[in-house]
Amino acid sequence: MTDTAPAIELKGISKAFGPVQANKDISIRVMPGTIHGIIGENGAGKSTLMSILYGFYKADAGEIFISGKKTDIPDSQAAIAAGIGMVFQHFKLVENFTVLENIILGAEDGRLLKPSLSKARKTLVSLAEDYGLNVDPDALIQDIGVGMQQRVEILKALYRQADILILDEPTGVLTPAEADQLFRILGRLRSEGKTIILITHKLREIMEITDTVSVMRRGQMTATVKTAETSPPELAELMVGRKVLLRVNKKPATPGEVILDVKGLRVVDSKGVERLRGIDLQVRAGEVLGLAGVAGNGQSELLEVLGGYADGTGSVTLNGTPLDLSGKKSDGQSRRARGVAHVPEDRQREGLIMDFQAWENNVFGYHHDDRFNSGMLMDHAAIRADAEDKMARFDVRPPDPTLAAKNFSGGNQQKIVLAREIERNPDLLLIGQPTRGVDIGAIEFIHEQIIALRDQGKAILLVSVELEEILALSDRIAVMFDGQIMGERAADQTDEKELGLLMAGITDTENEHSVAEVEANLARVGGDASKEV
Amino acid sequence: MDYITLIQLLDSTVRLATPLLLACLAGLFSERAGVFDIGLEGKMLAAAFFSAALASITGSVWLGLAAGIGASMVLSAVHGLASITFRGNQLISGVAINFLAAGMTVLIAQDWFAQGGRTPSLFGGARFEPITLPFAKTVEDVPFLGPLYEELISGHSILVYAAFLAVPLTWWILFRTRFGLRLRAVGENPAAVDTAGVSVVGLRYAAVGIAGLLCGVAGAYLSTALQAGFVKDMSAGRGFIALAALIFAKWRPWYALWATLLFGLFGALETRPDVIQSVIGIKVQGQLLGALPYLMTVVILAGFVGKAIPPRAGGEPYVKER
Numbered sequence: 103m104t105d106t107a108p109a110i111e112l113k114g115i116s117k118a119f120g121p122v123q124a125n126k127d128i129s130i131r132v133m134p135g136t137i138h139g140i141i142g143e144n145g146a147g148k149s150t151l152m153s154i155l156y157g158f159y160k161a162d163a164g165e166i167f168i169s170g171k172k173t174d175i176p177d178s179q180a181a182i183a184a185g186i187g188m189v190f191q192h193f194k195l196v197e198n199f200t201v202l203e204n205i206i207l208g209a210e211d212g213r214l215l216k217p218s219l220s221k222a223r224k225t226l227v228s229l230a231e232d233y234g235l236n237v238d239p240d241a242l243i244q245d246i247g248v249g250m251q252q253r254v255e256i257l258k259a260l261y262r263q264a265d266i267l268i269l270d271e272p273t274g275v276l277t278p279a280e281a282d283q284l285f286r287i288l289g290r291l292r293s294e295g296k297t298i299i300l301i302t303h304k305l306r307e308i309m310e311i312t313d314t315v316s317v318m319r320r321g322q323m324t325a326t327v328k329t330a331e332t333s334p335p336e337l338a339e340l341m342v343g344r345k346v347l348l349r350v351n352k353k354p355a356t357p358g359e360v361i362l363d364v365k366g367l368r369v370v371d372s373k374g375v376e377r378l379r380g381i382d383l384q385v386r387a388g389e390v391l392g393l394a395g396v397a398g399n400g401q402s403e404l405l406e407v408l409g410g411y412a413d414g415t416g417s418v419t420l421n422g423t424p425l426d427l428s429g430k431k432s433d434g435q436s437r438r439a440r441g442v443a444h445v446p447e448d449r450q451r452e453g454l455i456m457d458f459q460a461w462e463n464n465v466f467g468y469h470h471d472d473r474f475n476s477g478m479l480m481d482h483a484a485i486r487a488d489a490e491d492k493m494a495r496f497d498v499r500p501p502d503p504t505l506a507a508k509n510f511s512g513g514n515q516q517k518i519v520l521a522r523e524i525e526r527n528p529d530l531l532l533i534g535q536p537t538r539g540v541d542i543g544a545i546e547f548i549h550e551q552i553i554a555l556r557d558q559g560k561a562i563l564l565v566s567v568e569l570e571e572i573l574a575l576s577d578r579i580a581v582m583f584d585g586q587i588m589g590e591r592a593a594d595q596t597d598e599k600e601l602g603l604l605m606a607g608i609t610d611t612e613n614e615h616s617v618a619e620v621e622a623n624l625a626r627v628g629g630d631a632s633k634e635v
Numbered sequence: 636m637d638y639i640t641l642i643q644l645l646d647s648t649v650r651l652a653t654p655l656l657l658a659c660l661a662g663l664f665s666e667r668a669g670v671f672d673i674g675l676e677g678k679m680l681a682a683a684f685f686s687a688a689l690a691s692i693t694g695s696v697w698l699g700l701a702a703g704i705g706a707s708m709v710l711s712a713v714h715g716l717a718s719i720t721f722r723g724n725q726l727i728s729g730v731a732i733n734f735l736a737a738g739m740t741v742l743i744a745q746d747w748f749a750q751g752g753r754t755p756s757l758f759g760g761a762r763f764e765p766i767t768l769p770f771a772k773t774v775e776d777v778p779f780l781g782p783l784y785e786e787l788i789s790g791h792s793i794l795v796y797a798a799f800l801a802v803p804l805t806w807w808i809l810f811r812t813r814f815g816l817r818l819r820a821v822g823e824n825p826a827a828v829d830t831a832g833v834s835v836v837g838l839r840y841a842a843v844g845i846a847g848l849l850c851g852v853a854g855a856y857l858s859t860a861l862q863a864g865f866v867k868d869m870s871a872g873r874g875f876i877a878l879a880a881l882i883f884a885k886w887r888p889w890y891a892l893w894a895t896l897l898f899g900l901f902g903a904l905e906t907r908p909d910v911i912q913s914v915i916g917i918k919v920q921g922q923l924l925g926a927l928p929y930l931m932t933v934v935i936l937a938g939f940v941g942k943a944i945p946p947r948a949g950g951e952p953y954v955k956e957r
Contacts, residue, residue, distance in 0.1 A: 156830075158955060177832065178829060178830050178831070178832040179832035179833075181832075182831075182832045188830065190830065194824065194826045194827040194829075194830040194831075195824065195827055196819075196820045196823045196824045196827050197823065197824065197947065198823060198947075199819075199820065199823070203816060204827070206816075207816060207817065207820050207827060207828065207831050207833075208817070208828065208831025208832050208833045209831065210813040210816070212813065213812055213813050213814070214811060214812055214813070215810075215811055215812060215813060215815075215816055216811070218813070258831075
């Protein structure tokens with residue numbers, strides 16, 4: 103082992119953004135032909151480290167060695183030349199270009215396109231054979247699903263003859279089946295001698311595919327261990343620096359009367375595509391109904407209609423009284439008046455105004471309340487006091503109400519939204535992706551708040567693409583696929599495998615199903631899913 | 636309306652469409668690369684002035700053209716600096732260029748020539764003269780085809796032919812070359828270009844530079860070919876009509892040709908109210924025709940004639956992010 107030089111060796115890498123030390127004296131060795139995982143909470147500095155390796159940022163200090171040779175990487179060009187390819191979390195593809203055009207972009211052979219395109223077409227065929235990476239070279243990116251788009255990103259790197267492949271949170275947008283497929287491809291790449299760095303915050307993925315794993319915490323590398331010699335609890339502890347409950351502690355639910363009753367709900371989007379195709383569901387007081395599904399199968403539309411900012415047809419009653427779905431007499435305001443609180447899926451776009459301060463964000467939607475107004479004017483003192491109080495109770499850090507929303511971390515932003523919505527004592531809480539982009543410590547807190555609200559006898563409709571989260575929080579689980587509910591299960595009588603099949607639109611969960619069948623089903627709705635992300 | 640009138644009308648259409656076409660293609664390069672350019676008008680105006688001024692002083696229209704292109708490219712560089720390097724607001728930068736050009740041209744004209752903000756009339760070698768294509772006089776009397784060739788195709792200045800040749804050339808550059816692929820990509824998703832190891836800034840400057848070049852030719856055409864000398868505000872909103880044509884054309888070169896020809900036809904009709912009256916029997920106010928390009932653009936934008944999807948990254952300064 104001492105004979106071969108590591109594919110990548112970083113020595114003493116440090117990088118600060120203003121006062122924030124994003125990376126502090128990081129050293130790491132990755133041997134060729136291995137899969138090396140880097141795990142850590144959001145904001146631990148994983149992405150910064152990889153951005154340095156890919157020439158996006160310049161490190162303040164430290165050295166990079168590629169295959170034993172000291173290499174300067176001032177820009178992406180240099181990274182590509184050094185044989186490094188990167189698959190970003192958010193794909194860097196041109197939507198209205200074909201697969202082929204995206205692959206050659208920046209790696210063309212000459213001034214004219216034709217020779218480059220025909221060469222790439224040939225190369226693509228051989229790459230498909232070597233690694234099982236099949237794509238239609240002439241399809242437009244906007245017409246293919248997320249899984250396919252990711253393949254294009256991998257192909258882009260391989261076309262540039264990358265020997266080192268960095269994948270940043272690659273499974274965030276994939277179904278379990280698609281993720282399995284990806285891992286098979288990664289395994290094949292490894293066996294062909296490629297070196298892979300996998301950045302993730304999912305312990306399961308680390309355990310499943312990596313050979314070695316490095317843990318990052320607050321800008322530092324806390325440990326590098328052989329995957330075979332560690333365990334998920336140990337890694338979780340290394341990540342957060344203390345023991346974490348991966349399961350939420352909760353008593354069995356005691357469901358009461360029906361709060362939300364949805365019957366035959368349909369939604370047609372602006373393009374005339376039916377996004378919800380007859381949804382029936384009920385949420386009772388004192389229970390959490392989890393809605394699982396791959397992003398883009400109608401969950402967002404459901405939340406929007408119930409939240410009052412999209413139109414639909416069908417019947418929805420709240421506490422036995424119908425809700426207006428036509429959009430004529432309803433909006434977010436009237437829904438709140440009826441006791442519906444909504445923590446939207448995309449907190450940065452729908453839950454907060456990022457440039458506004460925390461105390462201002464604290465009253466959106468409730469700014470007409472008497473307690474926030476005196477006469478014609480808003481009572482700033484009262485709003486601020488309220489914000490301070492909420493921030494203290496929800497442990498928002500830093501507890502500074504005059505800080506702009508964008509300056510809080512994802513978890514703290516979510517706490518601001520959650521505090522605002524929960525505190526009004528709603529009958530029904532709609533909550534979408536409660537912990538997306540939130541670090542483990544805050545996840546725990548947010549989960550506790552949701553369960554506490556349930557125990558107060560409130561009805562909660564939870565939408566999440568994280569199956570683990572759905573399983574941990576829900577009392578009942580409904581799975582959405584292609585605008586319909588594929589099935590409902592009691593949370594303690596199902597598992598990820600069964601839900602995964604339902605998520606792929608397969609209701610007959612008893613039998614074995616081929617990967618091809620699952621993929622075919624997903625491809626059918628894949629186009630939609632990609633737009634959602 | 637007889638055949639000769641029709642030919643004359645089309646001839647005038649071609650002449651009026653030329654500056655629109657050049658400016659429209661200028662906008663096309665810039666916006667396809669993700670840089671909105673509402674300064675087309677100002678660049679044209681500055682180019683019109685400096686072309687006429689240099690042509691008047693030196694007596695050479697070619698030096699005039701070079702000066703016009705130079706002036707327009709300087710303004711392009713300002714736009715680039717503001718919106719690409721310093722990531723400023725592209726619309727504000729464009730508006731500033733328009734105001735700058737409107738004021739500066741008249742001011743310098745008065746200082747240099749003291750003729751009330753215009754340049755002296757150009758004649759002889761200081762103007763682009765119409766080119767008579769071979770055999771134009773010979774075939775003049777051939778029925779139908781004769782006048783078509785003699786009046787409509789022959790007898791334009793070289794800049795008109797250059798403008799029309801610029802259409803296939805633009806198409807070829809955009810869709811058949813590496814530069815074109817990257818240019819279109821940078822207008823759609825600059826991050827894709829950046830991570831592919833190509834300079835976003837370089838590409839955008841190149842696009843803005845090409846826009847400057849084309850606007851320069853358009854401006855020179857106005858003052859040294861279409862008319863004989865510079866007068867105050869002579870671009871007369873053509874830069875904005877070119878932008879309207881660009882939307883109408885859905886940012887595509889061949890469509891840009893048809894859109895600017897159509898708008899050129901409106902312009903030609905504006906000067907020939909008698910033709911309209913004889914064809915449809917109603918007297919139409921010239922101003923209404925002048926407003927048509929804008930009205931049609933509103934209709935397009937409202938989505939009545941298919942969707943016009945602008946380049947996705949248009950107007951957005953590129954900031955690197957993880």
